[in-house]
Amino acid sequence: MTGRTKRRLGMIVVAGALLLLLSGCARVQMPQDTFNAAGPEAHKINALFWPVFWIAVVVFVLVEGLLVFALGRFRRRPGAPVPKQVHGNTRLEITWTIIPALLLLGVAVPTVGTIFSLARRPPGSLNITATGHQWWWQVEYPSLNVTTANEIHIPVGQPVYVTVKSVDVIHSFWIPRLAGKQDLEPGHTNHLTIEASEVGTFLGQCAEYCGFSHANMRLRVMAQSPADFEAWAANQAKPAETPADGTAAAAGMDLFQNGRFANGLQCTGCHTIDGIQGAAGILGPNLTHFGDRTTFGGATFANTSDNLDGWLHDPPGLKPGADMPNLGLTQEQIDDLIAYLEGLK
Ligand SMILES: [Cu+2]
Structure with a gap:
């Protein structure tokens, strides 16, 4: 292969990789898109994610930019300039210790704040229990005397405090558009809050590998108007209907x-x-x-x-x-x- 063909091949590979990367930027509506938050809990997470992401982008561009610049300018070749030697420069060393420390502190404050905010049991919440089984979800509404499975009906605009448990192995409760993940651990009880601000069906799934049919352990949240939710719950609390004789x-x-x-x-x-x-x-x-x-x-x-x-x-x-x-x-x-x-x- 000649040098020219090699260079051309290299450019094609780089262009292909860039195309692949950019294809991830298309704003297609995905049912499990964490960035498409549909409730206050998911918004809190996004409000933390984006500033931290952009700080990381700035740091990345600055550090990698300087690195690439230095690699090009000072690479070993006849007549290359020798960079200024800064070993033992106290002022520089203090600067590049203090800047990251300040950045980390700036990120830590809202991170800790968000963790506490997400862990709080919101006042006026509806309490439900989701129990993980290999491979399905039992869902109970103790105050409404309702037990169902896999599909969680909730009223729009009301926080729902979910107690999560497991009867067998570790699972993870995850409705990406409504909240973060929460692990279900055998012998231990965890909690999270979900809330939807709009009517709709929100898909989710077990997010912790739990065996054979882990991929078939999905769940969904049906967010309904408060009146529709009440009607649903009232019907669910009734015993099953008996079919007509002879059918x-x-x-x-x-x-x-x-x-x-x-x-x-x-x-x-x-x-x-x-x-x-x-x-x-x-x-x-x-x-x-x-x-x-x-x-x-x-x-x-x-x-x-x-x-x-x-x-x-x-x-x-x-x-x-x-x-x-x-x-x-x-x-x-x-x-x-x-x-x-x-x-x-
Ligand atoms: Cu699972």
């Missing part, structure tokens, strides 16, 4: 309550449905108002008949490592169960 849903309910499947397993051994006698299992999600949810399986699958059909045929086939085994259900049993579950509004 497929009624057959599904009977299967749910009394069916024994592969290895003698019963639905009620793992799932709770309020209003169904004996259905008080807590290994899997509470299904009392399953039909009201838009997703299932760790908010990974849209709550459609097709997806439910796939799930009931072979849960671990859809979600590797799922605790719910293949129960060996017949197509008719699956259809009845789907009719029942979809009716649990």
Whole structure:
């Protein structure tokens, strides 16, 4: 390769790298964009991030600029100038000790302030508990007598103080547009506050690798107007509806309550449905108002008949490592169960 080809190749590589870098700057709306804050807690984090980022940019440009300049100007070549020797210059050394110290102090004050502000339990907050399971979220509203899974409904404009726990391994609760991350640790309780200032659905996920289906441990926050939220909570607090006699849903309910499947397993051994006698299992999600949810399986699958059909045929086939085994259900049993579950509004 000649020197010229080498130089050309080098330029192409640099141009390609620059293009790649710039492509990250496109303002595409991403559902999990931390910079697109949708509530006061996320705004606090951004208000800290941006000043620190720009200070770091200025320091980077100054330091790297000086370095590149010195490399070019004083590199070893015939007739190169010898730079002024400054070893042991007390004034210079004091200067470059004091400037970084002041910068760090300037960054530390708002950082500590933000940490305390985020950790505070805001007055007038709604309290909920999110419990991590491999691989789904149990969500409880103790003051409203509501238990659900994976989808967290909250009222717009009210802080929600989330107590996070884990029953197995370390998980991390993260709704990027509403707040930072908070770890869920077995045997230890942590807290964070989320709040949305606008109506909408905010996506999130477990942010701590927790095994096989970590990527399938998602969650979402549905921020609703206070009136819509109240209506939702009032409905959720009711026991499950009983389907009309003779329908497929009624057959599904009977299967749910009394069916024994592969290895003698019963639905009620793992799932709770309020209003169904004996259905008080807590290994899997509470299904009392399953039909009201838009997703299932760790908010990974849209709550459609097709997806439910796939799930009931072979849960671990859809979600590797799922605790719910293949129960060996017949197509008719699956259809009845789907009719029942979809009716649990
Ligand atoms: Cu996890």
